[in-house]
Amino acid sequence: MAPRDTVESPMRRPTIADVAELAQTSRGTVSFVINNRPGVATATRERVLRAMRELNWTPNRTARALSTSRAYAIGFILARDAMALSSDPFFAPFIAGMETRLDESGHFLMLRFANSHESERAAYLRLMEQRRVDGFVLSDLTQDDYRFDLLAEHSFPAVTLNVADRSTRLPSVSRSDEPGVAATVQHLIELGHRRIAYVGGPFHYLHVARRRATWEATLRDSGIEPGPAIASDFTASGGSAATAQLLDLPKNERPTAIVFANDLMAASGMSYALNRGLRVPEDLSITGYDDFELAAFLSPSLTTVRTDPTAWGAAAVDHLLALINGDDPSDLALPPPTLITRDSTGPAPQ
Amino acid sequence: MAPRDTVESPMRRPTIADVAELAQTSRGTVSFVINNRPGVATATRERVLRAMRELNWTPNRTARALSTSRAYAIGFILARDAMALSSDPFFAPFIAGMETRLDESGHFLMLRFANSHESERAAYLRLMEQRRVDGFVLSDLTQDDYRFDLLAEHSFPAVTLNVADRSTRLPSVSRSDEPGVAATVQHLIELGHRRIAYVGGPFHYLHVARRRATWEATLRDSGIEPGPAIASDFTASGGSAATAQLLDLPKNERPTAIVFANDLMAASGMSYALNRGLRVPEDLSITGYDDFELAAFLSPSLTTVRTDPTAWGAAAVDHLLALINGDDPSDLALPPPTLITRDSTGPAPQ
DNA sequence: TCATTTTTCTAAAACGTTTCGTTTTTGCCA
DNA sequence: TGGCAAAAACGAAACGTTTTAGAAAAATGA
DSSP, rough: OOOOOOOOOOTTTOOOOHHHHHSSSHHHHHHHHTTOOOOOOOHHHHHHHHHHHHHHHOOHHHHHHHHTTTEEEEEEEEOOOOHHHHHTEEEEEEEEHHHHHHHHHHHHEEEEOOHHHHHHHHHEEEEEHTTOOEEEEOOOOTTTHHHHHHHHTOOOOOESOOSSOOOOSOEEEOOOHHHHHHHHHHHHHHOOOOEEEEEOOTTTTTHHHHHHHHHHHHHHHTTTTOOOOOEOOHHHHHHHHHHHHHHHHHTTTSOOOEEESSHHHHHHHHHEEEEEOOOTTTOEEOOOOOOOOOGSSSSSSSSSSEEEEHHHHHHHHHHHHHHHHHHOOOOOOOOOOOOEOOTTOOOOOO | OOOOOOOOTTOOOOOOHHHHTTTTTTTHHHHHHHHOSSOOOHHHHHHHHHHHHHHHOOHHHHHHHHHHHHOSEEEEEEEEEEEHHTTTTHHHHHHHHHHHOOOOHHHHEEEEESSSHHHHHHHHHHHHHTTTEEEEEEOSSBTOOHHHHHHHHHTEEEEEEEEESOOOOOOOOEEOHHHHHHHHHHHHHHHHOEEEEEEEEOBBBBBHHHHHHHHHHHHHHHTTTOOOEHHHHHHHHHHHHHHHHHHTTTTOOOOOOESSSSSSEEEEEEEHHTTTTTTTTOOOOEEBBBOOGGGGGSSSBBBBOOOHHHHHHHHHHHHHHHHHOOOOOOOEOOOEEEEEEEEEEOOOOO
16 A cells, blocks of 8 residues: 655645744744744744744745735835936936845835826825835925825825925935035136036926026125026936037137036037037036946046935935834935046136 | 714725725625626626725735735846946836836836845845745846746746746747847948957856857958957946057057947947047947947947847736746747947048 | 732734635526 | 526635734742
8 A cells, every 4th residue: 555645735835824833832922933022931932933944934024014004115216217217327326225224124125117297196106005115215306296295195104305395294315415516616616617507407306406506606606607507308418409509609608617417418518519629628627417437437537526326225215214113203414425526627718 | 962973993094895885795796896807797896886986995905915925016136236237228228118017017016136146146035935026037147047946946937038048947038139249240340340359248147148259250250350358347447447458459469449248338448549549430449239328429429239128128027927927928039139330430440 | 828910822803805615686488 | 487597796714924812821929
C-alpha cells in the first residue's frame, strides 16, 4: 500500500493563523508581537518569533490595511506632461529622497503623472475615495490652488512643497528660492551688468512668480531698472524662443545678461546665442537654475543654482508621515540653495 | 423638549451595505452590478446604480483586494541611482506611457528606486510577499539576471523590456536597438568616416552589449576595422572623460566620429571637443541616442536616435495585464526607433 | 490562605468586499 | 391552473489582519 502523504494545499501562503497554531497561541497574540505592543510574556514572544521565522511569514499588508484602514502608501501626483518631466532634473532625485524614508517606514509610493487638469483631479479623487494612500505630497503649488479644498473636503493629510499663498491647515516643507535668485542677480550686478533680463515659467506657479519677484526686487534694491521679463515654459524650445526675442531688441535695450528659471532653458538659450555668433560670456552672460548634470559639462559651463532635491524629498516624507501619525508638525524651512559660479558669466561688455 | 436628531456617525464613508439597503437589495447583488455580471434584473440594476450615485459610493479597493487577492497595482523597480536616473530621458516618458494604460484599467503604479543591489532585491521581495502588486515590469536586464529565479520562486508574473539572454517563461516587450545603431553607423560611413569610435555603458547590461555589438558588426560588414570602444557609464562626466581619452590618441588612430550610447554623454563629449578647439562636425562628428529634449537645441544640434518610450510603456503594461488576467501573451516586438540627422554629423575631414 | 490587583492571553467582532450554495421569484408551457 | 425550469436574489462564509472585552493566570498583599 502506498504511503499516505499529508496532502498540503499547494503553495498556500501562511497566514497569521498558521503562525499562531505553530506557536501554540492565538492570532491576537501574534498580532501583538509583530506590532510589538506590551502585554506579551517573553517566552510567548519568542515562540511566536520562532514560528514566524520557521514559516517564513510576513503579514499581508492588504489585510492589515483593511483592518486599520490605512493604506501604507502615499500619493504624489504630477500635473506635467512626461516630456517636460523627463527634462526637469528636480523630480527624480526628489522622488528618490522620498523613497529613502518611505522604505524605512514600510510605506510605498503611488506615483501618477497627469497630463490634464481633469485627470489630475480624477487621480486625487480616486486615490482618496479608494483609500489607496494615507496622504499626499503637493508640488507645483499654484495661485489659490484648488487642491486645498479638494483635500479638505475629504479631510486628507498632505504637506506642500513651499508655502501656499493663502492660509491652510496643511504644513509646508519649503526651500526658499529667494536667496538663490538674489545671489545670482547680485553676482551679475557685481560683474557690471545693468541690463539683466529674466526668463521664467508660467507665472501662475507660485515658485515661478516668487523667483521673478526676487529678480525684480534685487535689481531695484541696487537702483537698477529691471530689464525685460519673459514668461516662458521651462522647455528647451521655450528657452530658445525667449532668447531670440531678447536678442532681437534694439541694441540699447538688449540685455547683457539673462537669468533663466531653469537649466534646460538656459542651455538651450545659450546654444541659440552661440549660434547667432555671440560669445558667452564675453557678449552675453547666462545663468540657470537646478544645476542639472550637464551644467558643468556644457561649453561654456553653466553658472547656476544648486538645490538639493533629495534632502527635500526625505524631509517632505518625514513631515507627512508625522502628520499621518497624528502629530501636528509645523512649517519647515530647509537651508537655501547655493549659487555655483562657472564660465557662462563674466564681466559685462563695455 | 429638544427635538431628537437622528445622530449620524460623522463622516462615515458609505459601504456596499449602505448601497444595498438603499436599493432594497443585498450586498451580493450590488457587487454583481458594479462588476457588471449577468443575473441582475434591469430594474434592480437601476435601483442599485441610483443608490450608488445618491450615496456617492465607490468600492473600497483595499477590501476588494483582500477579497480577490489582487492588488490592482503593478511594480516597477529601478536599480539606478537617482542622479543617473534624472538625466536618463527614457524613464519619465516610459512611466507616463505605462500610466495611460494603468489608469484605464484602474491599476496603480508602485514605483521604487533602489540604490543598491540589496535594496533592489528587498524591494522585489517585499512587494511580492506583501502581495502589494500583481506583477512587474523588468527593465535593465543584465546577463543571467537573478530576477528570473526570484520571480519564478514566487510564481509572479512579469514582462521584460527586451528579450533575455536565456530562456524564461516571461514574455518580453522589446524595441530592437540594432536598426537605430546600424543606421547611425551607416550614416557616418556614407559621410566618409573610417575611424568611428563607440562610447557605451556598463557592458553587463544586455542592451548595452547589444548596441556595441551592432556598431561593431555594421562596421565589419562594410569592411571597416572598428575603432576604439569605451565602456563608460551613461553620465555627463563619463562622456567627457571618454572623449578626452579618444582625442588624446595619436593622430592616425584618432576617430573622426564618435557614436555615443546616449545623448547625455554625447552632449558632454561634444562640449569637451569644442572646448579643445575642435569644430563639430568639421573635425569630429558626434551622434547620440534617445533624442532628449535638448538635442535639437544644442549648438550644433545633435544627430541622434529617437525612441518612443511612451508607446513602449503602454505596450508593456498591456502585455503585463494580459498576463495577469491569465492570457498567455507571446513576445512582442515594437517598431524600431529612427535616426534623426542633425548638424553634429558631417563629411569626414580629409 | 484568600482576596485583590496586575499581567497575559483568548475568542470574537470588526474592516468592506467577493463568491458561492440556496432559496425565492418569475416565466413558460401543458 | 399547476408544475417546472430558468432567472434573480439572498445570506453567509471567506479573504487575513487588528482590536477589544473579558477570561484565565500570575503576582501581590494582608
